[in-house]
Amino acid sequence: MFLYKLGYKPMKVKATPKSQAKVGFVTQTEGDDESFDRHSNSSSPVRSPSPHVLFSTPSAILQPSPAHLTHLSPAFNRSLSKTRHQAIDVLSEYEQRESSSKAQINLVVVGHVDAGKSTLMGHLLYLIGNVSKRAMHKNEVESQKIGKGSFAYAWILDETGEERTRGITMDVAQQEFETAHRRVILLDAPGHRDFIPNMITGAAQADVSILVVNAATGEFEAGFESGGQTREHAMLVRSFGVKQMAVAVNKMDTVEWSERRFLEIVGKLKLFLKQAGYKESDVSYVPCSGLTGENLVTKSTVSELTAWYTGPTLLAIIDQFTPPSRPVEKPFRCCVSDIFKAPGSGFNVAGRIDSGHIQVGETVAILPVGETATVKSITLSERTEPWAVAGDQVVLAIHGVEINKLTIGNVLCSMDNPAKTTSKIQARVITFNISTPITNGFPVVMHYLCVNEPAIVTKLISVLHKGSGEVLKRKPRCLSGNSTAVIQLDISRPVCMELYQDCRELGRFMLRSGDSTIAAGVVTKIL
Numbered sequence: 016m017f018l019y020k021l022g023y024k025p026m027k028v029k030a031t032p033k034s035q036a037k038v039g040f041v042t043q044t045e046g047d048d049e050s051f052d053r054h055s056n057s058s059s060p061v062r063s064p065s066p067h068v069l070f071s072t073p074s075a076i077l078q079p080s081p082a083h084l085t086h087l088s089p090a091f092n093r094s095l096s097k098t099r100h101q102a103i104d105v106l107s108e109y110e111q112r113e114s115s116s117k118a119q120i121n122l123v124v125v126g127h128v129d130a131g132k133s134t135l136m137g138h139l140l141y142l143i144g145n146v147s148k149r150a151m152h153k154n155e156v157e158s159q160k161i162g163k164g165s166f167a168y169a170w171i172l173d174e175t176g177e178e179r180t181r182g183i184t185m186d187v188a189q190q191e192f193e194t195a196h197r198r199v200i201l202l203d204a205p206g207h208r209d210f211i212p213n214m215i216t217g218a219a220q221a222d223v224s225i226l227v228v229n230a231a232t233g234e235f236e237a238g239f240e241s242g243g244q245t246r247e248h249a250m251l252v253r254s255f256g257v258k259q260m261a262v263a264v265n266k267m268d269t270v271e272w273s274e275r276r277f278l279e280i281v282g283k284l285k286l287f288l289k290q291a292g293y294k295e296s297d298v299s300y301v302p303c304s305g306l307t308g309e310n311l312v313t314k315s316t317v318s319e320l321t322a323w324y325t326g327p328t329l330l331a332i333i334d335q336f337t338p339p340s341r342p343v344e345k346p347f348r349c350c351v352s353d354i355f356k357a358p359g360s361g362f363n364v365a366g367r368i369d370s371g372h373i374q375v376g377e378t379v380a381i382l383p384v385g386e387t388a389t390v391k392s393i394t395l396s397e398r399t400e401p402w403a404v405a406g407d408q409v410v411l412a413i414h415g416v417e418i419n420k421l422t423i424g425n426v427l428c429s430m431d432n433p434a435k436t437t438s439k440i441q442a443r444v445i446t447f448n449i450s451t452p453i454t455n456g457f458p459v460v461m462h463y464l465c466v467n468e469p470a471i472v473t474k475l476i477s478v479l480h481k482g483s484g485e486v487l488k489r490k491p492r493c494l495s496g497n498s499t500a501v502i503q504l505d506i507s508r509p510v511c512m513e514l515y516q517d518c519r520e521l522g523r524f525m526l527r528s529g530d531s532t533i534a535a536g537v538v539t540k541i542l
């Protein structure tokens with residue numbers, strides 16, 4: 016795994032496996048940006064072994080100004096006296112980079128299990144020349160040997176032995192490719208419900224998404240009805256702020272390229288996606304086949320399909336995605352999605368920069384563990400770079416801290432403006448279509464970025480009017496489905512969070528219970 020990481024291609028982004036997330040209590044949330052914006056006034060991973068420091072000094076951690084953080088570790092204290100290393104004017108370098116190169120987008124591919132996500136994207140990568148004929152031939156021969164010949168394209172992304180023998184994606188695979196106008200970081204997420212925390216890790220790093228649905232008879236319905244992942248994935252992705260989506264209506268070869276079937280699926284999805292907070296103009300639909308390659312890169316030549324579809328291919332839709340604006344001027348934040356040993360001394364952390372910028376030589380705070388480290392090198396798209404900004408997927412080689420002090424979900428922050436650390440928040444949430452009402456004491460698992468932590472709903476403060484935000488009821492006894500409410504959450508141990516109005520990435524979350532996502536929320540107060 017480690018050697019394979021050094022190649023960076025493809026890279027699996029680790030997240031907490033569901034089994035670990037379920038210890039104690041369960042959580043998770045997400046948020047409809049638009050509804051939240053309206054009221055914004057107001058797998059692995061065992062997290063770090065050291066937060067006992069934080070628990071023993073709760074008052075010091077609520078709003079950790081640098082002064083507070085000096086209580087957390089001597090290393091932190093020493094580092095505060097250093098001046099920030101700012102040899103490069105990153106913002107002006109960034110402006111130049113943006114004007115002289117293709118805009119980068121982080122694209123997550125989601126959808127119900129077996130919808131054909133890996134096959135679709137593996138085939139697309141092959142058609143655009145990212146995978147050699149030789150490598151493809153090897154996949155074909157080896158997949159046939161174990162009776163999984165239909166997964167040859169999926170193996171381009173599903174690289175681990177277990178994924179290949181089981182025929183399912185378990186972790187998020189990362190690869191890069193280019194279109195005419197975009198540099199795309201592809202995140203292929205698992206569809207199986209057991210790996211939703213991993214899927215969330217992928218969604219949390221995305222700017223845009225592809226939702227893959229299976230057009231085969233009865234299969235679209237199985238993924239779309241309750242218990243299927245189509246709706247849950249679409250809502251989760253939206254709650255992470257992703258607005259633009261391409262819907263790949265896949266496996267059209269199994270329904271003889273039927274226009275009627277395509278329109279039936281599009282009709283159902285349009286209604287649902289609108290309710291989930293997507294604007295109609297931000298969603299495109301393309302009929303395609305990951306297996307045969309129709310409409311992936313070049314327009315189809317199958318007459319049954321071209322008789323009624325003349326629209327863009329999947330690649331053309333990806334090329335048209337608008338790159339989001341990046342919060343490059345805000346304080347530096349980068350949630351760690353992977354940690355691995357580097358050759359020689361030190362080690363690497365991977366993650367997407369959520370806000371701000373970083374340069375080699377800079378010292379960062381690591382929260383909530385209260386450590387510091389210095390950035391030795393920055394790797395971006397397999398190249399070492401002197402700096403990186405919000406939106407970049409980076410591998411940072413760091414030193415000055417022991418590897419066992421860090422854990423996935425830690426947040427690297429600028430020293431002069433670190434994030435807040437807390438175990439109690441007030442939040443505005445939107446509940447999903449839930450069957451069990453949420454009451455005081457309800458156990459959940461909170462998910463955001465690469466973090467998932469057990470939490471308890473300790474107070475139901477008020478129910479709000481969905482449109483105006485006006486308080487409809489104070490201290491409700493319970494929350495039913497599709498309501499907007501203000502609640503208090505007690506998290507099992509301190510985490511790094513921010514008010515949504517200050518930092519969207521660290522200010523929004525999802526709540527899960529059992530096997531489903533029950534609410535999305537934004538932080539309105541850090542208590």
Ligand SMILES: Nc1nc2c(ncn2[C@@H]2O[C@H](COP(=O)(O)OP(=O)(O)OP(=O)(O)O)[C@@H](O)[C@H]2O)c(=O)[nH]1
Pocket residue numbers: 126127128129130131132133134135165166169182183184185204205206207265266267268269303304305306307
């Ligand atoms: N007929 C047909 N089969 C397809 C198509 N796309 C994928 N498949 C088959 O569907 C099966 C599942 O494909 P995958 O690509 O592994 O599906 P996935 O959505 O990535 O699966 P998970 O990530 O495990 O959820 C494989 O047997 C593929 O060959 C298609 O367009 N047509």
